[in-house]
Amino acid sequence: MDLAQLETFLAVVEERGFSRAASRLHRTQPAVSHTIRRLEDEIGEPLFERSSREGTLTASGELLREYAERMLGLRREATSALEQLRSLERGRLHIAANEYTCLYLLPVLDEFRRLCPHVSVLVERAFASRIPDQLLDRSVELGVVTFTPPDAAIEAVSVYTDPVVFVVNPRHPLAREKEVGIRQLGAESFIAHNVVSPLRRRVIALFEQHQTPLNMYVELPSLEAIKRFVAMGNGVALVPGLTVQQELERGELVQVAVPELKIERQLMLARRRHGSLSYAAQAFLKVLESVAAERGAPFCYRSAVS
Incomplete structure (x- = not known):
């Protein structure tokens, strides 16, 4: 029948x-x-x-x-x-991001929720290295990473340019300086992230290139812990600028320029290259593009270059 x-x-x-x-x-x-x-x-x-x-x-x-x-x-x-679903009166959006890249999503999600209040959003905390696999096995629909995924089955667009910044607490002697050379940092105690990453390896290589000791006497498991420990007066740190915007505005931390340490990270939104996107994900990409157009740098929306 x-x-x-x-x-x-x-x-x-x-x-x-x-x-x-x-x-x-x-x-x-x-x-x-x-x-x-x-x-x-x-x-x-x-x-x-x-x-x-x-x-x-x-x-x-x-x-x-x-x-x-x-x-x-x-x-x-x-x-x-x-x-x-077509009219975005319901639906679900599943995104993978880590502790750091999730901060980029907040202003974008704020705009997305305003436009699509009935779509439920789940941002899953994930190791960046695992996100490409999660995309391929369809456990998430979109992912935010800081590298161009090597798998040809995944495509990515650059969505944010974030500099790495050197920060100290306001009582630190270097807080009065606008700029310091990398060799002046050889005697400092750095509070570092205990996860080995491409950024960490790049920083170590730069200190070696300038024949300057990099003293990482304390390693902590999160960027939030690093920021708080430095603000308490313990050492100095190199962190993504996106993670310390509020602390700098409140005066809890001070940023000091280090010309030899000009490092920028590209945040990228990744998806399956040939997979069809849900209506919710399509709407989210339009919000990303509109936010980049309206706000400008450091927000962007352009194809990643391998």
Whole structure:
């Protein structure tokens, strides 16, 4: 049996007759009668009392009526749900980001929630190195990374340019300086992130290049912990500028320029190259592009260069 047959069956029931049902469905009465006969043949039971002209149901007909109403109701619900997805009145967006890149998402999500308040958003904390695999196994739809994914099955666009900054607490002697050379940092105690990353390796290489010691006496598990520890008066740190904007504005930390340490990181939004995006994800990409156009640097929206 198919939904068209059930729709005809319910029309006969609701109109209490074949001729009225045919008029409602814009069909001939013989066509309606034929559809009902085929349905009865398939079920193996009569659905209507043939002695009645008002479409009186048999016991089998009453039972089928309940299920037919449910099935057609589910079709209406499914159609409505799909329309809501298209109109962004519902839906779900699943993004992977780490502790740092999640900060970039906050102003973008603020705009997205304003435009699409009925779409639920889940930002899953993930190691950046694992995000390409999560995209490929479809456990997430979008991911924010700080490198161009090497897998050709993933494409990425640059969405934010973030400099690495040298910060100290306001009472530190270097806080009074606008600029210091890298060799002046050889005697400082650096508070470092204990996760080995391309950024850490790059910083170490720069200190070696300038023949300057890099003393990492304390290593902590999060950027938040590093910021707080430095603000308390313990050592100095090199951190992504995005992570210390509020602390710099409040005067809890001071940024000092180090000309030899000009490092910028490109934050990229990655997705499966040939995968179709949900309506929610498509809307999110439009928000990314509009935010970049309206705010300008450091926000951007351009194809990544491998």
